[in-house]
Amino acid sequence: MTITDTSPASAVSAPAEQTWTPRLWGVLAVLCAVLFLDGLDVSMVGVALPSIGAELGLSTTSLQWIVNGYVLGYGGLLLLGGRTADLLGRRRVFLIALAVFAVASLVGGLVDNGALLIVTRFVKGLAAAFTAPTALSILTTTFQEGPARNRALSVFSVFGASGYSSGLILGGLLTSFGWRWTFLTPVPLALLALVAGIALIPRDRPAAGGGHDLVGAVTLTGGMLLAVYTVVSAPERGWLDPLTVVSFVAALALLVGFVVTENRVRHPLIRLxxxxxxxxxxxxxxxxxxxxxxxxxxxxxxxxxxxxxxWSPLEMALGLLPAGLIVAFGSPFVGRLIDRYGTPPLIISSMTSLSLGYVWFLATAGNAPHYTVTILPAMILLGGGFAFGFSSIMAQATDGIDDSEQGLASGLVQTSGQVGAALVLAVVTALVAGAAHEGGDFGGFHPGVNLVSAVAVVGLALNLIPLIRTTRTSGTARP
Incomplete structure (x- = not known):
């Protein structure tokens, strides 16, 4: 922000730039470690799925719930997790959830039953639903809005991308020794982050006057869990299956009940x-x-x-790695760009880069595509799009929000990301499963890539149209 008034009064009222002390760096390191663990865990387990199925005798249908069980707990409870941190205290909620994550990881690496393994994945998703928005709200309340927060968000996003990229490669290596190591490896890392968090994260007070909205909590949690469950199970059961339709209606009824409740109670769980x-x-x-x-x-x-x-799992991981590297090395500079240009231009650049990446892949993919011609350019465009978009979106989603509602804003944007990703992935899965793809023909994947291209283009339009309107209005008002 540029300050044009240089009078003494203005200088006194302007906040001083935040000093990055060693303790502040330590808090950021703990928060980044937890986000890194989340990305690491998801990608490592994805690589290990074939080995898990072979040892435990799980069908493809059962295997998908090792992934979807995590999504169910994570996406279904994110909003509740963020608001709970505001009402009960961010430090307390963060540390308890991190401890649960470590225990669930340990149990998951020791069980010999597929159903129990899926339960541990749900519990880990539940724990992540509390650690993820709480970590972001701790970050946004610890670092002042402006350059300090934008810089911290940039570093934060680097570790998320690094965790996912590292997990692809590390998962391939660990699976060669046994799939259980993909569950056990996060345990010591989580415990180390827990100890550091206890020592470094400052104590905070719960939001004043929050009250207890029990009906809101029950309807929100039930509605979100049922909605996510319906979305991830619909491709297997069928979108028009009676049980799918009933689940959608029940989820909608619970969420409508939540909205009605929030408009009537004195202390709503979420301020609509x-x-x-x-x-x-x-x-x-x-x-x-x-x-x-x-x-x-x-x-x-x-x-x-x-x-x-x-391709082998390791070859695949190395092939997709350029996107993760661009995010890891490019994200630290995004904070400076946000300070200079604001978030809307960067989000538009992100959506443009993503759209071009998908379109390029569609235009050049076919029988026996060349890596340097088709895949590598797409990975570069997608990595740049994600690097510009993630930090900018997170900054825009939390800017101007009071500290007492930072957990709510953080949980809201992360819920949108998880539930939105689950919905798009469910439709893509149905499209790909319904198309034949044999030999080197990419044709069976065209419907899915067409869909993700359309999603990116819609995201571009949603941000570009308001900017055009604002520009036209400013031009009209100019003398």
């Missing part, structure tokens, strides 16, 4: 007025476009490269 802020609404829709298209495309690439082109 936050959804009237245009920048926050656009940030939440943008994260749907970012996560939904990016994660769905990576899902299709894992099938295409391994099942169609015959």
């Amino acid at each position: 007025g936050i959804l009237r802020i245009g920048t926050i609404v656009r940030a939440n829709l943008s994260i749907v476009a970012l996560f939904g298209s990016y994660l769905s495309f990576q899902f299709m690439m894992t099938l295409y490269l391994q099942d169609v082109l015959g």
Whole structure:
């Protein structure tokens, strides 16, 4: 922000730039370690699925719930997790959830029953639903809004991408020794982060006057869990199956009941007025476009490269690695760009880069595609799009929000990302499963890539149209 008034009064009222002390760096390191663990865990387990199925005798249907069980707990409870941190204290909620994550990881690496393994994945997703928004709200309340927060968010996003990229490669290596190591490896890392968090994260007070909205908590949690369950199970059961339709209706009824409750209770769990802020609404829709298209495309690439082109898991990981490296090395500079240009231009650049990446892949993929011609340029464009988009969207989703509602804003944007990604991935899975893809022909994946391209283009339009309107209005008002 540029300050044009240089009078003494203005200088006194302007906040001083925040000093980055060693303790502040330590808090950021703990928060980044937890985000890194989340990305690491998801990608490592994904690589290990074939080995898990072979040892425990799990069918493909059962195997998908090792992934979807995590998504169910994570996406279904994110909003509750973020608001609970505001009401009960961020430090307390963060540390308890991190301890649960470590225990669930340990149990998951020791069980010999597929059903129990799926339960541990649900519990880990539940724990992540509390650690993820709480970590982001601790970050946004610890670092002052402006350059300090933008810089911290940039570093934060680096570790998320690094965790996912590292997990692909580390998962391939650990699986060669046994799939259980993909569950056990996060345990000591989580315990180390827990000890550091106890020592470094400052104590905070719960939000004043929060009250207890029990009906809101029950209807929100039930509605979100049922909605996510319906989305991830619909491709297998069928979108028009009676049980799917009933589940959708029941989830909608619970969520409508939640909205009615929040408008009537004295101390609502979630202040719905936050959804009237245009920048926050656009940030939440943008994260749907970012996560939904990016994660769905990576899902299709894992099938295409391994099942169609015959690549090994390690070869696949190395092939997708450039995108993760660009995010890891490019994200630290995004904070400076946000300070200079604001979030809207960067989000538009992100959606443009993502759209070009998908379109390029569609235009050049076919029988026996050349890596340097087809895959590498797409990975570069997608990595740049994610690097620009993630930090910018997170900054826009939490800017201007009071500290007492930072957990709510953080949980809201992360819920949008997870549920949006689950919805897009479910549709993509149905499209890919319904198409034949034999030999080196990419044709069976065209419907899925067409969908993710359309999602990115819609995300671009949602951000570009308001900017054009603002520019026209400014031009008209100019004398």
